[in-house]
Amino acid sequence: MSAAPLLEVRAIAKRFRGLQAVDDVSFAVPAGGIVALIGPNGAGKTTTFNLIAGAIAPDSGSVLLDGIDITGRRPDQACRAGIGRTFQLVKPFGGLTVLQNVMVGAFTATADRAAARQAAAEILDRLGLADKAESAARSLTLPERKRLEAARALATRPKILLLDEVMAGLRPTEIDRMVRVFSDLARDTGIAILLTEHVMRAVMALSHHIVVLHHGQKICEGTPEQVARDPQVLECYLGHGQASGPAPA
Amino acid sequence: MRAMAARDLSPRRAAALGLFVAVMLLLPLLVNAYIVSVLVVVLFSAYFGQSWNIMTGFAGQLSLGHALYVGLGAYTSAALFVHFGLLPWLGMLAGMAVAALAGGAIAALSFRFRVGGVYFALLTIAFAEFTRILFDHFGWVGATEGLFLPVANLAHDDPLRLRGSPRMFYYLLLALSLAALALSHHLLNRRVGYYWQAIREDEEAARALGIDVFRYKVAAMALSAAMTALGGGVLAFYDNNLYPDTVFAMSRSIEIITAPIIGGLGTLFGPVLGAVLLTGLGEIMTNLSNAAEISGLKQWFYGAALLAIVALQPSGLWPWLRRRLGLEEGRR
Numbered sequence: 001m002s003a004a005p006l007l008e009v010r011a012i013a014k015r016f017r018g019l020q021a022v023d024d025v026s027f028a029v030p031a032g033g034i035v036a037l038i039g040p041n042g043a044g045k046t047t048t049f050n051l052i053a054g055a056i057a058p059d060s061g062s063v064l065l066d067g068i069d070i071t072g073r074r075p076d077q078a079c080r081a082g083i084g085r086t087f088q089l090v091k092p093f094g095g096l097t098v099l100q101n102v103m104v105g106a107f108t109a110t111a112d113r114a115a116a117r118q119a120a121a122e123i124l125d126r127l128g129l130a131d132k133a134e135s136a137a138r139s140l141t142l143p144e145r146k147r148l149e150a151a152r153a154l155a156t157r158p159k160i161l162l163l164d165e166v167m168a169g170l171r172p173t174e175i176d177r178m179v180r181v182f183s184d185l186a187r188d189t190g191i192a193i194l195l196t197e198h199v200m201r202a203v204m205a206l207s208h209h210i211v212v213l214h215h216g217q218k219i220c221e222g223t224p225e226q227v228a229r230d231p232q233v234l235e236c237y238l239g240h241g242q243a244s245g246p247a248p249a
Numbered sequence: 250m251r252a253m254a255a256r257d258l259s260p261r262r263a264a265a266l267g268l269f270v271a272v273m274l275l276l277p278l279l280v281n282a283y284i285v286s287v288l289v290v291v292l293f294s295a296y297f298g299q300s301w302n303i304m305t306g307f308a309g310q311l312s313l314g315h316a317l318y319v320g321l322g323a324y325t326s327a328a329l330f331v332h333f334g335l336l337p338w339l340g341m342l343a344g345m346a347v348a349a350l351a352g353g354a355i356a357a358l359s360f361r362f363r364v365g366g367v368y369f370a371l372l373t374i375a376f377a378e379f380t381r382i383l384f385d386h387f388g389w390v391g392a393t394e395g396l397f398l399p400v401a402n403l404a405h406d407d408p409l410r411l412r413g414s415p416r417m418f419y420y421l422l423l424a425l426s427l428a429a430l431a432l433s434h435h436l437l438n439r440r441v442g443y444y445w446q447a448i449r450e451d452e453e454a455a456r457a458l459g460i461d462v463f464r465y466k467v468a469a470m471a472l473s474a475a476m477t478a479l480g481g482g483v484l485a486f487y488d489n490n491l492y493p494d495t496v497f498a499m500s501r502s503i504e505i506i507t508a509p510i511i512g513g514l515g516t517l518f519g520p521v522l523g524a525v526l527l528t529g530l531g532e533i534m535t536n537l538s539n540a541a542e543i544s545g546l547k548q549w550f551y552g553a554a555l556l557a558i559v560a561l562q563p564s565g566l567w568p569w570l571r572r573r574l575g576l577e578e579g580r581r
Contacts, residue, residue: 053457079459087457093450095515104447107440108459116440156459 004067006031006192007160012051012061021047023216024061029160029209034186034193036203038227039213040236045196046088048213049162052194053085054078066159080108084158086149088165088196094138098129101137101148105155120155127151127181143169147178154185161185163195167202179205204228212236262576270427277419285415289487291528292422296480298509298520299429304473305506306515307433307442309449310356310466311370314377315477316501318348320384322478323485323496327398328390330486337411341482345475351376352474356467374499381497396491411486418487425483426521429476433517445469449515477505507551511558513565522567527554 005028014022022044029035037045050056052063054075062071070081079085084105093101102120103113110116124130127147132140140148146166153161163182167175179202186193197203203210203224210227212220214236220227227233277285301315325347326340335343355376359369390396406413408421436442444465447455456462485491495501512523531547538546562569571577 055453055457075453075456076459076461079457085457087454091451091454093447093454095450096446100443100446104443104455104460105458107443111440113438113440116443152454152458 005029006033006066007052007194008064009048009052010062010064012048012058012063014047014051014056014058020216022051022058022213025213025216025218026061027211027218027221029192029194031159031192032186032190033209034183034195034207035209035211036207037194037196037211037213038198038203042215043213044216045213046164047216049085049164049194049196052078053083053162079156079158082159083162084153084156084160085162086146086153086164086166090142090145090149092137092140092145092148094136096137097134098137098140098148099124099133102151102155105152108156116155120151123151123154126185127154128177143174146170154191158191160192160194163193163197165197166195167197167199170199172201175199175202176205178202182206265574265576273423277416282415285419287528287532289415289419289422290532291524292419292426293480293484294504294508294528295521295524296422296426296429297477297505298512298524299426299433300473300476300480301505302509302515302520303433303436303445303476304469306509306519307437307449308445308466308469310469311366312373312470312473313370313506314373314375314502315473315505316497316499317373317377317380318352318474318477319481319484319501319505320377320380320493320497321348321351321474322481323491324384324390324396324481325478326482327396327485327491331396331398332389336409337482337486338409341479344478344482348478348481349471349475353467353471356470357463360463360466374502377497377502378499381493384493384497387493391491393493398486398489400489411483415487418483421483422480425480430517430521432476437517441465441468446515507555509565511554511566513567516565516567516571518571519565519567522570523565526566527551530554 007029009025009027011024011026012022013020013024025044025048027035027037037048039045047056051058054070054073054077057072062069064070065081065083068081070078070083073081093104096104099117099120102123103116106116106119106123109119121130121133124133127150129144129147129151132144137145137148146168150161150163150166167178170178182193183206185191193206195203195206207224210221210224211218212227212230212233219232219236220230222230277288280288297315297319301312304310304312322341322344325344326337329335329340329343330337355373359365359372364372384390385393401412406417408417437446444455444460447458447460448462448465452462481496508523508527509520510523511527512521513519531550534547534550538544558565
């Protein structure tokens, strides 16, 4: 990691009633970098996403994007500042077409309908949803809906894209394809990506850097090779059972 | 399916729209005065439904108190005319401003304190009822005694002063309804229309895509209220008498929402179709009811129509009819 990071998370913490969901977590994502946030269910990955994207405000700590403090901004403000996010529990605009869903995102970057339509069409093409453009979003399969989430977020022209388990439910060949899509995206556009994922195949292939959370705390970070060898990581994954399963909180 | 934002007109759709406008323009010349008066009621219903549809059909915020804005528009323009001789159209502009402020304030208060869904709907009823009772005691506009506009027997229709025959009001309302259709089409095809529909479908997702949900919801309410108030102004000069208990009536609020629901919530033409069917058939029912000496046939019919729609065609009649007529929004 070099120079000033694009996204910097400084000692953020969030407590829900008795549960310390995120505890003093710090990490950074460089421009054009792909960083994975991993950990067992309930480790605090989605809460960390919500803290960065403004869906919830941290109890302490700060979030900096391009050197600007965006801590505690509303989600729409965070989006306009350059944070594009997906939801793990997908939220398509069911009554609209796939193209219209993505156009809603594109309207953040332009008020012109033709320009929004074209930008949306290009993104659908990139994410392999072009043939579904005119389908109602509610008719999509779950893996397609996950990709729609990514497409919509991407259309807002973010500086950093937060992907919350977009590979879940994909077949291995589809995973490889999405890995290619996102690494090409980062290379071609310089967009940074922060992702959470249970599919280790994707995490290892995609990320430059991995941050491991456990019980809300960062227990380790480094390159995929370093993390895979870290005894603490092995302990938390193997010692406590499965690394995959139902969605974490 | 609900309101896909309409695309540009295909030739087939343009022809259908042209035919509709032509029929509506010629209709009052071919029928008797009684039918014209029924058609006026149809157009009031269509126009109020279209105005309400922006708020509830497009932006997804259920208002059950739109009689409030009918009343504010009616009373503002009528009172300014009676007391100051202000030209009705200027008074209607003032009424639109009052209604937009009231609607915007109610929306802002509700959404600021995260009142949504059914609780928001209840609040809209509360404000309408509260205002009705307030006007019952508002002496300047006649309170329960009513507010009356002087009836002038003119040889000619005077659209500028809104004095004239039902036929003049028919054409005036037809123009308003077509303007509302054009405005709705225009808005649905712009960023604001996409944003409203996104908010209707999922507020959290809309917010994450950079949409200032609060602002767009308040704007939808203010616009819907202002449009409704314009119709309220016309209603005042058509009826010539205003009583709080009828102008602000809960039953009016319910009537306003029935036509768009039957026709197709969130669609462009649904409110118009619903108004034609409901008011037209409702009038037949009233006549039947009088002839057969069975009271309340119309109310039975309204209830049955709502039940049938909810059970059989919940997205409304227009999406179904549109498919049948091959008038679905074009694809590119």
